Amino acid sequence: xxxxxxxxxSAKEVGxxxxxxxxxxxxxxxxxxxxxxxxxxxxxxxxxxxxxxIRDSKRRLITSSxxxxxxxxxxxxxxxx
Numbered sequence: 113x114x115x116x117x118x119x120x121x122s123a124k125e126v127g128x129x130x131x132x133x134x135x136x137x138x139x140x141x142x143x144x145x146x147x148x149x150x151x152x153x154x155x156x157x158x159x160x161x162x163x164x165x166i167r168d169s170k171r172r173l174i175t176s177s178x179x180x181x182x183x184x185x186x187x188x189x190x191x192x193x
Contacts, residue, residue, distance in 0.1 A: 140167070 147160040
């Protein structure tokens with residue numbers, strides 16, 4: 113019974129996360145298009161730069177964590193070889 117409840121909760125969390133990512137992506141795309149179409153609106157350009165900074169920092173975090181995992185998984189193989 114508990115496992116079904118956990119699975120249901122997990123599915124809801126995944127659905128919520130996916131919906132939030134979609135909304136963020138839509139907002140980002142709209143901001144990017146607006147900043148490009150109206151360069152004189154400095155607040156849009158600044159917002160776009162800030163969003164790019166957030167996105168790039170997230171990519172760096174993901175990339176570095178993947179590198180850490182690869183390094184950790186490679187270490188035992190190197191010690192045995």
